[in-house]
Amino acid sequence: MTGAIVTxxxxxxxxxxxxxxxxxxxxxxxxxxxxxxxxxxxxxxxGKTTVLNLMGGLDLPTEGTIHIEQQNLSELSRSQISNxxxxxxxxxxxxxxxxxxxxxxxxxxxxxxxxxxxxxxCHERVMNILAEVGLQGLEHRRPDELSGGQQQRVAIARAxxxxxxxxxxxxxxxxxxxxxxxxLLDLMQELNRVERTTxxxxxxxxxxxxxxxxxxxxxxxxxxxxxxxx
Amino acid sequence: xxxxxxxxxxxxxxxxxxxxTGFSIGFGIMLAVTFTGTGDYGxxxxxxxxxxxxxxxxxxxxxxxxxxxxLDKPVENSEQVRDIVLKIEGVNNAYVRIMGQAxxxxxxxxxxxxxxxVHPKEESAEHNLFIRSMVxxxxxxxxxxxxxxxxxxxxxxxxxxxxxKLIYTTTDANGEIxxxxxxxxxxxxxxxxxxxxxxxxxxxxxxxxQIGYKNDEATLVAALVNDQRYTQAVRDRVARxxxxxxxxILTWKQTQGDMAGIVAMDRGSNYISQILIGLLIAAGIFNxxxxxxxxxxxxxxxxxxxxxxxxxxxxxxxxxxxxxxAVGIIFGVIITTPWYWYLYNIGIDFTGAIGDDYxxxxxxxxxxxxxxxxxxxxxxxxxxxxLLTLASxxxxxxxAGHIPPVQSLMQR
Ligand SMILES: Nc1ncnc2c1ncn2[C@@H]1O[C@H](COP(=O)(O)OP(=O)(O)OP(=O)(O)O)[C@@H](O)[C@H]1O
Ligand SMILES: [Mg+2]
Numbered sequence: 001m002t003g004a005i006v007t008x009x010x011x012x013x014x015x016x017x018x019x020x021x022x023x024x025x026x027x028x029x030x031x032x033x034x035x036x037x038x039x040x041x042x043x044x045x046x047g048k049t050t051v052l053n054l055m056g057g058l059d060l061p062t063e064g065t066i067h068i069e070q071q072n073l074s075e076l077s078r079s080q081i082s083n084x085x086x087x088x089x090x091x092x093x094x095x096x097x098x099x100x101x102x103x104x105x106x107x108x109x110x111x112x113x114x115x116x117x118x119x120x121x122c123h124e125r126v127m128n129i130l131a132e133v134g135l136q137g138l139e140h141r142r143p144d145e146l147s148g149g150q151q152q153r154v155a156i157a158r159a160x161x162x163x164x165x166x167x168x169x170x171x172x173x174x175x176x177x178x179x180x181x182x183x184l185l186d187l188m189q190e191l192n193r194v195e196r197t198t199x200x201x202x203x204x205x206x207x208x209x210x211x212x213x214x215x216x217x218x219x220x221x222x223x224x225x226x227x228x229x230x
Numbered sequence: 231x232x233x234x235x236x237x238x239x240x241x242x243x244x245x246x247x248x249x250x251t252g253f254s255i256g257f258g259i260m261l262a263v264t265f266t267g268t269g270d271y272g273x274x275x276x277x278x279x280x281x282x283x284x285x286x287x288x289x290x291x292x293x294x295x296x297x298x299x300x301l302d303k304p305v306e307n308s309e310q311v312r313d314i315v316l317k318i319e320g321v322n323n324a325y326v327r328i329m330g331q332a333x334x335x336x337x338x339x340x341x342x343x344x345x346x347x348v349h350p351k352e353e354s355a356e357h358n359l360f361i362r363s364m365v366x367x368x369x370x371x372x373x374x375x376x377x378x379x380x381x382x383x384x385x386x387x388x389x390x391x392x393x394x395k396l397i398y399t400t401t402d403a404n405g406e407i408x409x410x411x412x413x414x415x416x417x418x419x420x421x422x423x424x425x426x427x428x429x430x431x432x433x434x435x436x437x438x439x440q441i442g443y444k445n446d447e448a449t450l451v452a453a454l455v456n457d458q459r460y461t462q463a464v465r466d467r468v469a470r471x472x473x474x475x476x477x478x479i480l481t482w483k484q485t486q487g488d489m490a491g492i493v494a495m496d497r498g499s500n501y502i503s504q505i506l507i508g509l510l511i512a513a514g515i516f517n518x519x520x521x522x523x524x525x526x527x528x529x530x531x532x533x534x535x536x537x538x539x540x541x542x543x544x545x546x547x548x549x550x551x552x553x554x555x556a557v558g559i560i561f562g563v564i565i566t567t568p569w570y571w572y573l574y575n576i577g578i579d580f581t582g583a584i585g586d587d588y589x590x591x592x593x594x595x596x597x598x599x600x601x602x603x604x605x606x607x608x609x610x611x612x613x614x615x616x617l618l619t620l621a622s623x624x625x626x627x628x629x630a631g632h633i634p635p636v637q638s639l640m641q642r
Contacts, residue, residue: 053639099532111537
């Protein structure tokens with residue numbers, strides 16, 4: 001067994017924009033290994049979001065195959081993909097990650113509820129995770145009562161509370177100030193180090209790239225550089 | 231996932247919109263109650279009033295009488311038939327009667343009309359419009375004397391007063407012309423001109439003698455039911471119980487075709503109005519739900535990204551529409567109750583608009599509009615609103631789960 005969590009082989013994704021065809025991802029082959037703390041970078045429009053969406057099964061490739069933990073995504077049904085996302089993948093987006101009517105606690109609990117985890121166990125895990133991401137005491141706040149950085153922490157808590165195989169984060173620090181961004185990265189790094197959670201995040205920010213242990217650079221949907229640092 | 235609670239909270243994210251939609255559902259309930267209530271009340275009144283004019287709700291007649299009435303078609307053993315009918319479940323009372331055409335003459339004038347021959351002792355004001363409408367004199371006192379009760383209009387036409395003589399002429403069971411003299415003991419006024427001017431009540435045994443009927447023959451036995459809604463069921467029971475050749479058992483729909491036609495038409499237009507109201511309200515609910523789905527696309531995208539299935543999303547939106555229905559029904563009950571109470575107890579007086587002698591299908595219509603709802607109408611209104619809301623939720627709920635997550639996520 002290799003340590004591959006996600007593999008993309010010769011994946012192409014075409015989008016129609018009116019009459020023009022856009023190659024958002026162009027014949028991309030890429031493997032994310034267990035324990036990676038990888039940054040996906042590249043200019044705007046280079047295909048970062050598309051890659052993350054494809055890996056999470058939110059979108060289907062036009063060509064090529066994607067495996068997640070040895071499962072071929074194209075062989076799974078819609079609900080199987082849903083369940084796979086629920087159980088094996090954590091998603092964090094740039095902003096507006098949370099469900100507005102729910103408290104921080106309930107947002108973090110959401111996926112566990114979907115999984116049908118018993119109440120008592122839920123409570124314990126959610127309280128631990130919220131403490132871990134530094135939100136102790138804020139459990140009962142609604143998203144609009146939290147700062148942008150705190151909201152992202154809740155999103156990260158929700159993504160990792162299920163102990164997923166991989167967390168896919170699309171520009172998780174783009175909407176927060178640099179101090180908060182640093183703190184969020186500290187948090188993810190810590191989770192990666194202590195829990196061995198695999199992270200793949202997209203970013204524009206050079207300082208964020210500097211902290212990644214692996215840098216994957218895209219241009220026009222193609223792999224330009226894949227560099228693993230010591 | 232506690233979808234129920236989640237859905238409830240979602241509903242109140244847009245308080246004003248939910249309240250407005252809830253109110254419009256409630257208003258729809260109020261309209262539906264008003265329409266159905268006036269129908270339930272009005273038809274019942276009309277049908278009962280019609281039944282009190284001679285034929286009852288269920289009529290037992292000689293085969294063929296209904297198509298071409300004539301004194302040559304008596305029901306035999308009518309008194310016995312009545313005894314049997316009286317014991318049938320749902321029958322409130324039954325009356326043996328002879329109905330026929332006659333000429334009525336005074337010293338001055340002759341007019342044509344109908345007579346209704348009855349057992350005065352057995353008749354009751356409750357089931358006999360003419361007794362109820364007496365304005366002067368007395369009801370007939372026995373089945374065998376020479377008394378007659380006439381309408382005001384006939385009294386005027388023939389220039390008759392209490393105590394005066396009236397001669398009636400009719401053809402007997404064998405087609406012979408027979409005449410008899412009677413004395414006016416009472417005068418009634420129903421408000422329906424044709425009736426007040428053309429109908430008289432006579433003692434049945436006297437008439438039997440006159441027209442050559444045996445002592446137990448009559449043209450009809452009229453049965454009054456406890457509840458007009460179950461007329462058909464009572465009719466069927468009577469038919470099974472009597473099981474007699476030569477007679478036919480009819481309901482008011484057949485004996486009073488004019489009125490049945492009016493009731494059916496009115497009901498029909500009532501249904502159409504109800505359907506239109508329903509559609510309007512459904513459009514409102516649909517709009518609310520669809521808008522609430524479309525503006526939450528981003529959120530649904532997130533929920534699906536973290537593993538919620540389209541099926542659960544569907545359930546969520548359907549639950550929201552259920553809650554919306556519940557809110558609407560609560561509103562409906564709150565605004566409809568006082569309105570219903572008012573119309574039920576006091577009503578709206580349309581005397582100014584239609585006058586107090588407006589009749590339809592030969593039956594006087596009460597100018598005071600009141601309402602009354604049958605239990606089954608309440609059930610059908612509430613379940614109608616519920617189903618409508620659910621149906622309006624189907625598309626938005628389906629839509630929520632079928633917007634591709636990627637597109638949902640692009641929305642901010
Ligand atoms: N749903 C879509 N429909 C049509 N075109 C799309 C769609 N999603 C992405 N694209 C196009 O695909 C290309 C890659 O887009 P993508 O969002 O993956 O880039 P990105 O690297 O995430 O950019 P950014 O840094 O601005 O977020 C772009 O040209 C974009 O316009
Ligand atoms: Mg992007």
